[in-house]
Amino acid sequence: MFGRIGRFSVTRPWLTIVAWIVAAVALSALAPSLKSTDDQADFLPSHYESVQAGKLQERSFPQREQSAATIVFQRSDEGKLTDGDKAAVAKVAKGLQDKKYEKIKQVTADPSAVSPDGTIAIASVVAGDKDVYDEVIVDGIKTMRQDAKALLEGTSLKAGFTGTAATALDSRESSGNTDGMVMLATLVLIIVLLGVIFRSPLIALLPVLIIVLVFMVANAVIAFASDLGGLKADAGTSAILIVVLFGVGTDYILFLLFRYREQLRTGQQPKEALIEAVGRVGETIASAAGAVIVAFLALLLSTMGSMQAMGPSLAIAVAVTLVAALTLVPAVFSLLGTKAFWPSKAWQRQPKNAMAHRVGGLVSRRPGIVAAISTGLLAVLAVGVFGFKAEFDMGSSMPKDLESVKASKVLEKGFAAGETDPTLVYLKSDGGAKLDAPALAAFRASMAKTDGVGQVSEAVTNPEGNVALFNVALKYRPAEEKAISFVADTLRDKAHQSAPDGTEALVGGTTAVLADIETAVTHDYKVVFPVAGIAILIILGLLLRSVVAPLYLLLSVGLGFAATLGATVWLFQDLQGKNGLLFMLPIIVYLFVVAIGTDYNILMVARLREEVARGTSPKEAARLAVSQSTPTIGAAAIILAGTFGVLMLANNSMLQQMGFAVAFGILLTAFIMAMLLVPTITTLLGDKAWWPRRPETGQPSTAAPVTSHEPEMTAGSASR
Template sequence: MFRRVGRFAVHRPWLTIAGWIIAAVALAILAPGLKSTTDETEFLPSHYESVQVGNLQEKAFPKTEQPAAIAVFQRTDGGKLTDADRRDVIKVAGGLEGKHREKIAKVVTGPQAVSPNGEIALANIIATTKNAYDEQLPKSVKQLREDAKPLLDGTQLKLGVTGQAATTLDSQESSGDTDAMIMSATLLLIIVLLLVIFRSPLIAILPVIIIMLVFMVAIGLIGTAAELGGLKADSSISAILIVVLFGVGTDYILFLLFRYREHLRAGQAPKQALEDAVAKVGETIASAAGAVIVAFLALLLSTMGMMRAMGPSLAIAVAVTLVAALTLVPAVFSLLGAKAFWPSKAWKKQPKNRFANGVGNLVSHRPGIMAALSTVVLAVLAVGAFNFKAEFDTSSQMSQKLESVQAMKDLQRGFSAGQSDPAMVYLKSKDGSPLDKAALETFRGKLAAVEGVGQASPAVSNPDGSVAQYSVVLKYAPSADKAIELAGGPLRDSAHKAAPEGTKALVGGTSAVLYDIKDAVGHDYRLVFPVAGLAIMLILGLLLRSIVAPVYLMIAVALGFGATLGATVWLFQDVQGKNGLLFMLPVIVYLFVVAIGTDYNILMVARLREEVQRGVEPKEAIRTAVAQSAPTISAAAIILAGTFGVLMLADNSMLQQMGFAVAFGILLTAFVMAMLLVPTVTSLLGHKAWWPGHQDAPKATAVPADASLGAAPQWEGEQVRR
């Protein structure tokens, strides 16, 4: 099948390329765009209490206004506010309200907004929309920050804006700079490394152009699937799509180009060499893509809508990349022929490849030692994974220089840390009858008595009196671990227990949402990872026609996952002293290290199988496979790891953790697992590794080639097609 696909693309290149261009343009024009959403409750199933709170609030209190941000005032000298300062606070708040910024209803302050210690004054910035995630709110907050500067002239005050909309604004602006840096660094790395590897400007530039075209098609198909098929996908997926497409796209292009160059060096004509390259590595690329696709589709089993939305989108992107690797890439290089390598002539001669041949010889001659050594390295690193602590306080991951972060610290000097975003407790009558006012006050007292609660506001009832709302200020920041555990544990337990007979209590708010997300993430780890592992094992079994090989390959993958997570824990928790790591980090490692990194294992074992099918002894098969695959794996891994490594330059702990984990994991997968552990274990098992498939393959009489060339042996009576 792959030979037929390759033959069509190679011999009808213009038709193939035209088809891709037409598809990209049509989808760019006609496909619906991806919508944006950042509402955490949209990502949780309806049985979670925080989601039920949101639904109840919508029905019982259909308000059109809500706090969007908080202006935090203090003296420039850090002292207590004077009477003149307090009058200036009211004047500045009135001036901000008078600007009439879009989606901002009013800016409210007063004597009660001054902290007990007299150092901090607040002004609530109230939005005209009940949607806390409205796209316009951060823009209006940015305008208000600028509006405040002239209003503060002549006063002794300084102002910082924090709260949900302000945090969103700072996060968007800081991540926007990071996205641009990632894209620039990615393009630069790919171009430079491809230029170094192939010494050809065409080969350095063409993969970038091809992947850009693939990105257009993928985005269009994802948008169409979201519109027509009910698939949830939002615009936030674009950034991760870029990294995935450049990662797997570069991998697959390199898999094909290295084999294409190998055939050219064996003396084949360009078109025949390209057709044979597709025939040889087509199954490998398809299997690698299949493993990544099923790993991403396993996210459909997630309880979190965010993960369920991400899975199919990424799967579609990888599927498009697979088709492009087997059709568009051969078509483009068919038109160029050997001129693609211009001006270099290195493709005409066999390189010495000292590193690749050295690794191949080492692995084939010392398989036991290398297997033991690589296993010990992975196992030791994996020990650190047991100390992994999930961190849900995303504000602590942000740069401490951001205004919203600094203003929140200032607010906490005078008020409870939870003042900016209190927990919301609702009490509703089960039969719809009005609630007893005395019981409401008693219930409030029990909420206020919970340890960790700063204060509980008096009940606010809906029009028919069947639902009461309490604003409960916690002593901890909304996304801090203590606040999350308090809202989801003692506060909920106390509210449920204290609810008067005939009523039901529900606890929501940011802290409660994060508690439910934490529970959902734990569920997903226990379900998604095993299912994805079994699916990848099935694909490996079909590729290798073996039951044994997929088992030890997945054990190696599990070790690599643990080693990656463990090394990240040691660096950030133990060395840098972080309270915990990004709670999504295991999923990120799973997506980029386990799923995409498995490509290198598949490439290696596929080449091993190819050599074994020819009847080569296991030892020689290992040497040849490693020597021939090492350059491809090294180049692909360095490009992908370098792309993520750029994230470590960001002034954001979350991005630094992500960058290190993925970059380190990819390099570990490539240079320890794929080049050392997998081939040595295969060598030790011998033909048993391919049971029940190729373990009884007949031996060939080989005429050894020069080992330094890393070439495959030639057999009597036949010319082995390279």
């Protein structure tokens, strides 16, 4: 099948290329815009309490004011506020209110909103829209900051903005144009590395141009799929999508080009060599892409909407890349023939590859020792995984010199840490009857006595009087682990137990959402991991026609996953002193390292199977497979790891963690597992590795005489 696909693309290159260009332009022009959200509450299913509380708010308090930001005032000398200072606070708040920012309902300064020690005052910025992440509101906070500086001139005060919209603003500006930075750095990295590997400007540039075309098609298909399926794209998906497309796309192109060059060195004509290369590695590329696709689709089983949205998007991107690798890439290179390698002549002679031959020799001579050392190294790194702590506080990943971060620290000195984003406790009557005032007071008093609660507001009832809302300011920052644990266990239990007869209590707000996300992620660990693993196992079994080889392949990659996560824990938690790692990191590492990293294992074991099918002994098969595959795997892994490593340039520790973990995991998979562990285990098992059927000998060539619809470009014509 893959030989036929290669033949069509190679003999009809212009038809294939024009079809791709037309598809890219048409789809990009017609595709709807992707809808994006930063609000994690949008990504939880309806059975979680925080979501139920949000729905109750929409029904009972549709016009409820939402706190967009908090302005924190203090004297420049950090002393006690005077009466003049307090009057200046009120004047600044009124000045900002009079400017009437779009979607900002009001800016208020309550005279009583002064810290007990008299050093800090606060003013509230109230949004006129329930979505405080709205771009208009966030931009309004940006303008308001500048206006506040002007209003503070001539006073002894300084002020800082914190809270939800202010934090969103700082997050956006601190990361800068992350997508653009990732795209540029990725392009430069790929071009430079391809240029060094092939010493050809065409091969350095062509894959990038091909992948840009694939990126256009993939983005459009994702937009159509999201529109039809009602999926929301998480705000961070675009940067990951860029890395996946360029990283995986370059991998598949390298798999094909290395095999193409190998066939040319046997004396085949360029078109025949290209068809042979597609036929030989087409199944390997398809299997590798299939493993990645099913792993990403396993995210559909996640309870997190962000994961559910990311999974299909990345799966579509990889599927489009697979089609391009089997059609567009052969078509482009069939037009160029050996001119693609100009000015280098290295394609005409067998490379020395001294290092690859030494590694192959070592693997074949000392398989037991190499396997033991490789396993031991991975096991030592894996120990660190036991220290993993999930971090849900996205603000902790932001630079400490940002205004929202500094203002939050000042606020915590004088008020409850949760003042800017209180937990919302709702009390509703079961039968729709009006709530009793004494019962509400008793409920409020019970909540206020809970250790960990800073203060509880008076009850605010809806017009019907059957639902009451209490703002509960915690003593902890809303997104820190203490707050999340407190809300998930103590506060919810207290609210449920203290609810008067005939009423029901629901706990919502940011901290409650994070508590439910923690529960959802724990569920996902138990469901997504095994499903993705089983799916990859099935694909490996179909590729290798074996039961044994897929099992030890998946086990080795699982060990690599643990080693990757353990190394990340040691680097960021132990050495850098981070409180924890991105809560989604285990899922991301599992999917990217197990799925994408399996590409190299698949390439190696497919080559092992090919050598065994020729009748060579297990040791000789390992030597030849490692010698032939090491340059391809090494080059592909360095480029792919480099593209993910680009994320470490972001001014955000969460992206840095993701970049390091995936890049390190890919390098482990390539250089330890694919080059050392997999071939040594295969050698030690011998024919048992291919049970129940040993690969058949004498595999025929997939190439046949070419009947071209284009002028034939021979090696001789290419050199002229």
